[in-house]
Amino acid sequence: MNQYSVWRYLLILIIVTVGFVYALPNLYGKDPALQVTSARGFELPSDLTANIDDALMLEGISYSSKERQGNRMLYRFADTEDQLKAAGVLRDALGDKFIVALNLAHATPSGLRAIGGKPMTLGLDLQGGVHFLMQLDMDTARSQQLDRFVDDIRAALRAEGIRYVSVRHEGKGLLAMLRSAEDRDRTMNILRTDQSLQGLNIKELAAGETFGISATVNEQQLLVLQQTALKQNITTLRNRVNELGVAEPVIQQQGADRVVVQLPGIQDTVAAKKIIGATATLEYRAVDENNDAFTAAQTGRIPPESRLYMDDNGNPILLKKRLIVSGNQLIGASASFDQQSGQPSVSVTLDGVGSKRMLDFTRDNVGNRMAVVYIEQKPGGRKIEDVISVAVIREPFGKRFQTTGIGSIQEASQLSLLLRAGALAAPMEIIEERTVGPSLGADNVAQGFKSVMIGFVLVLLFMAIYYKVFGLVANLALFTNLVLLIALLSMLGATLTMPGIAGIVLTIGMAVDANVLIFERIREELANGNTPQASIRAGYEKAFSTIADANITTLIAAFVLFLFGTGPVKGFAVTLSLGILTSMFTAIMGTRAVINLIYGGKKRVRKLAI
Amino acid sequence: MRFLRAKTNIDFMSQSKLALIFSSILIVCSITSLALNGLNFGLDFTGGTLIEVGYPSAPEISDVRANLKRAGFDSIVQTFGTATDIVVRIPPSEATESNAELSTRVLAALSESVDGEIEMRRVEFVGPQVGDELAEQGILAVIYAMVGVFLYVMFRFQWRFSVGAVAALFHDIVVSMGVLSFVQIEFNLTVVAAILAVVGYSLNDTIVLFDRIRENFPRYRKRQPVEVVNTSINETLSRTLMTSTTTLLVLSALFYFGGEIIHGFAFTLIVGVVIGTYSSIYVASTALLMLGVSKFDLMEVEKEGATLNTRP
Numbered sequence: 064m065n066q067y068s069v070w071r072y073l074l075i076l077i078i079v080t081v082g083f084v085y086a087l088p089n090l091y092g093k094d095p096a097l098q099v100t101s102a103r104g105f106e107l108p109s110d111l112t113a114n115i116d117d118a119l120m121l122e123g124i125s126y127s128s129k130e131r132q133g134n135r136m137l138y139r140f141a142d143t144e145d146q147l148k149a150a151g152v153l154r155d156a157l158g159d160k161f162i163v164a165l166n167l168a169h170a171t172p173s174g175l176r177a178i179g180g181k182p183m184t185l186g187l188d189l190q191g192g193v194h195f196l197m198q199l200d201m202d203t204a205r206s207q208q209l210d211r212f213v214d215d216i217r218a219a220l221r222a223e224g225i226r227y228v229s230v231r232h233e234g235k236g237l238l239a240m241l242r243s244a245e246d247r248d249r250t251m252n253i254l255r256t257d258q259s260l261q262g263l264n265i266k267e268l269a270a271g272e273t274f275g276i277s278a279t280v281n282e283q284q285l286l287v288l289q290q291t292a293l294k295q296n297i298t299t300l301r302n303r304v305n306e307l308g309v310a311e312p313v314i315q316q317q318g319a320d321r322v323v324v325q326l327p328g329i330q331d332t333v334a335a336k337k338i339i340g341a342t343a344t345l346e347y348r349a350v351d352e353n354n355d356a357f358t359a360a361q362t363g364r365i366p367p368e369s370r371l372y373m374d375d376n377g378n379p380i381l382l383k384k385r386l387i388v389s390g391n392q393l394i395g396a397s398a399s400f401d402q403q404s405g406q407p408s409v410s411v412t413l414d415g416v417g418s419k420r421m422l423d424f425t426r427d428n429v430g431n432r433m434a435v436v437y438i439e440q441k442p443g444g445r446k447i448e449d450v451i452s453v454a455v456i457r458e459p460f461g462k463r464f465q466t467t468g469i470g471s472i473q474e475a476s477q478l479s480l481l482l483r484a485g486a487l488a489a490p491m492e493i494i495e496e497r498t499v500g501p502s503l504g505a506d507n508v509a510q511g512f513k514s515v516m517i518g519f520v521l522v523l524l525f526m527a528i529y530y531k532v533f534g535l536v537a538n539l540a541l542f543t544n545l546v547l548l549i550a551l552l553s554m555l556g557a558t559l560t561m562p563g564i565a566g567i568v569l570t571i572g573m574a575v576d577a578n579v580l581i582f583e584r585i586r587e588e589l590a591n592g593n594t595p596q597a598s599i600r601a602g603y604e605k606a607f608s609t610i611a612d613a614n615i616t617t618l619i620a621a622f623v624l625f626l627f628g629t630g631p632v633k634g635f636a637v638t639l640s641l642g643i644l645t646s647m648f649t650a651i652m653g654t655r656a657v658i659n660l661i662y663g664g665k666k667r668v669r670k671l672a673i
Numbered sequence: 674m675r676f677l678r679a680k681t682n683i684d685f686m687s688q689s690k691l692a693l694i695f696s697s698i699l700i701v702c703s704i705t706s707l708a709l710n711g712l713n714f715g716l717d718f719t720g721g722t723l724i725e726v727g728y729p730s731a732p733e734i735s736d737v738r739a740n741l742k743r744a745g746f747d748s749i750v751q752t753f754g755t756a757t758d759i760v761v762r763i764p765p766s767e768a769t770e771s772n773a774e775l776s777t778r779v780l781a782a783l784s785e786s787v788d789g790e791i792e793m794r795r796v797e798f799v800g801p802q803v804g805d806e807l808a809e810q811g812i813l814a815v816i817y818a819m820v821g822v823f824l825y826v827m828f829r830f831q832w833r834f835s836v837g838a839v840a841a842l843f844h845d846i847v848v849s850m851g852v853l854s855f856v857q858i859e860f861n862l863t864v865v866a867a868i869l870a871v872v873g874y875s876l877n878d879t880i881v882l883f884d885r886i887r888e889n890f891p892r893y894r895k896r897q898p899v900e901v902v903n904t905s906i907n908e909t910l911s912r913t914l915m916t917s918t919t920t921l922l923v924l925s926a927l928f929y930f931g932g933e934i935i936h937g938f939a940f941t942l943i944v945g946v947v948i949g950t951y952s953s954i955y956v957a958s959t960a961l962l963m964l965g966v967s968k969f970d971l972m973e974v975e976k977e978g979a980t981l982n983t984r985p
Binding site for chain 1: 674675680792794796798810811814826863866870873881884888908911912918919922923927932935938
């Protein structure tokens with residue numbers, strides 16, 4: 064007699080039922096939807112939904128459902144026509160403060176959603192989209208940090224009344240030259256004690272004609288710098304992606320100095336690359352009115368407090384090294400046309416510190432000129448610095464002002480978007496990019512589905528012919544295995560990629576192995592003259608340790624793949640490991656349960672259909 | 674239905690000398706091919722830019738090449754799967770421009786001489802630093818997988834079995850890579866995944882056989898180790914054939930219907946499954962015998978089965 068206890072049947076039944084329920088969401092399609100988020104990533108105001116309802120009602124557009132998901136509202140529509148109409152209406156009604164993005168929301172019924180049911184996420188290779196791996200440019204970050212230290216040390220020395228020969232950025236460190244041993248000791252003291260100057264390794268230079276101190280940024284400070292820069296960059300990238308209105312973007316830290324950005328389903332990949340990769344910022348600098356730029360350019364003698372730039376027309380211009388305001392102090396920017404000249408312009412709003420500094424500067428410099436420098440970091444540490452406008456300060460201003468001199472209104476709006484989203488704290492370089500067009504994604508889904516189905520059907524046929532009733536039982540287990548695997552992948556929120564599909568296909572092939580091992584054992588036992596019931600029992604028992612050993616070794620290999628693999632390899636490893644686990648359950652417990660139901664209860668079984 | 678009508682009793686191990694020579698030739702050929710032809714490394718390892726575009730109708734490849742040359746691109750142009758799909762590969766350079774601009778300019782150059790619209794299907798860019806890392810990770814993954822397997826088999830069986838299993842793995846990896854190098858299939862990340870899957874499959878096969886050998890040593894106490902191994906191979910033969918067949922069925926479906934991207938993956942696995950099946954029988958078992966495995970090696974493991982009897 065081969066029989067399972069009732070609780071065992073129950074357990075199998077429960078697992079299989081749960082599996083079917085959680086695999087179910089994958090059968091539903093997608094609803095056209097709109098996603099509303101705050102432009103700056105703030106909490107959504109409580110009256111927002113009422114406003115949206117009013118606006119839509121006015122235009123006679125109805126949505127099929129709305130739901131709040133964290134910081135976004137999702138509105139589903141019956142068809143794309145309604146969706147597009149509503150998008151236009153809401154964009155007008157909500158203005159700049161909110162972003163209305165087109166989205167395809169899963170059409171999983173609310174009952175299933177309530178218990179956490181959701182379909183598998185399709186990888187970028189299946190639904191199209193952009194994947195970037197970006198790396199922080201630490202050399203530039205270090206150099207920026209040193210520049211800040213130089214400014215701060217100069218300010219501190221001036222505040223203490225110490226006159227220095229020079230404080231400058233030199234190679235990978237900085238160098239301060241002082242006039243006397245006493246000054247040097249005082250400076251050393253300041254460097255040791257001043258709170259804003261911590262994080263430097265300072266060293267007195269051997270006494271000579273001058274009295275010098277050299278300093279480098281210490282490792283710990285660099286690490287802190289790296290971490291904060293990465294954090295800020297992630298925030299900035301989030302803001303930018305938010306502006307693009309992508310549904311379900313992934314922005315994640317990878318390793319110590321990298322960020323992964325994935326924008327699924329995006330159509331205009333070129334524009335996305337521009338926005339994501341741009342490291343543009345603006346700087347406001349005073350024009351050096353005391354020296355002539357042309358002579359400086361000709362003789363190469365540039366005054367120490369200034370730097371030589373070229374303006375749009377290729378004319379040299381001298382700008383003060385000391386910054387008035389940089390992109391970091393910017394809190395708002397929008398594109399518009401200048402009311403007087405009709406030129407495209409960007410109006411800028413500064414934060415408290417920025418507006419105070421701007422006000423202080425402009426008050427003392429009415430009649431002088433101020434320049435706007437556009438800085439873009441290119442890969443490999445190259446920098447593009449354009450003086451985009453030079454204007455005479457007519458009156459003091461602080462918080463809000465306009466910048467003109469931008470080529471077109473498109474450029475103005477792109478620049479304002481970048482400024483709004485914030486500058487990257489340190490430049491990032493795209494070191495890997497994978498873009499998949501939507502048509503290729505669709506092809507991949509079709510081909511993946513087709514090959515899985517064909518492989519699956521071939522195996523089912525073959526098993527049924529080869530093992531008869533036992534083969535059919537194995538097929539049932541195989542099907543259940545596929546359902547359980549899909550349920551697990553859906554529940555874990557794993558992403559299904561093309562190699563993932565290959566993993567599933569391979570799992571099917573290997574899941575069969577467990578049953579083959581068992582059935583061959585049963586055949587052997589029968590051939591040795593054992594009774595059918597005893598053969599079934601011995602077959603399952605003896606095959607178990609073989610299956611366990613074989614699967615554990617494969618799991619070890621899959622686990623290593625998961626640890627060391629990236630992207631596609633990882634996806635393959637996940638499906639393979641999960642597939643091994645589910646196949647152990649269905650191929651051993653599942654088939655045994657069914658075989659027991661068929662043969663186990665009978666007192667006398669003459670022959671097994673195997 | 675059965676592959677094998679009656680109980681087989683093939684003397685596999687009598688051919689072990691021949692197999693040893695055959696395996697040695699395979700490995701020497703593989704290493705020679707790897708040294709002479711090298712692997713056709715894909716973008717994942719070399720770095721560079723790849724752009725796949727779909728044309729409305731099949732373009733003249735030479736025109737596409739000339740177009741790109743005129744635009745100043747040093748590129749390789751090939752069809753991909755169908756005649757309307759074109760892949761442009763641009764080797765890594767001391768890029769003075771970001772790749773974003775590069776791919777955009779290539780697309781612009783390609784669309785110039787075409788009526789209708791060409792469609793961007795795929796852009797891949799891999800920086801040189803990423804390529805090196807991926808290669809390093811791939812090699813590390815294989816080494817760690819081998820160490821993990823060695824330890825597990827040593828724990829469950831005995832060290833001679835570990836050596837046998839790892840020797841078979843090594844054989845499979847070298848020969849698979851040799852075949853890849855011989856037919857110059859593009860070696861990319863998915864192919865690495867395939868090789869690791871081959872490792873998994875071949876292991877599976879080897880372990881099943883070892884398991885039977887472990888079981889048979891106490892059962893046939895009087896027989897010589899060679900005979901025990903032979904019997905074990907014969908007893909697991911129908912299972913080996915059956916599993917290889919189903920796996921190959923599924924892989925053929927992938928190979929023929931899975932699309933161009935999965936082609937290399939499926940091919941590698943098909944080669945690997947065939948070699949893996951052969952190596953479990955000849956490499957792993959031969960190594961086991963050459964190391965002088967005997968019934969004394971497995972005496973204490975004999976009880977293993979007893980504790981498992983209570984399990985389903």
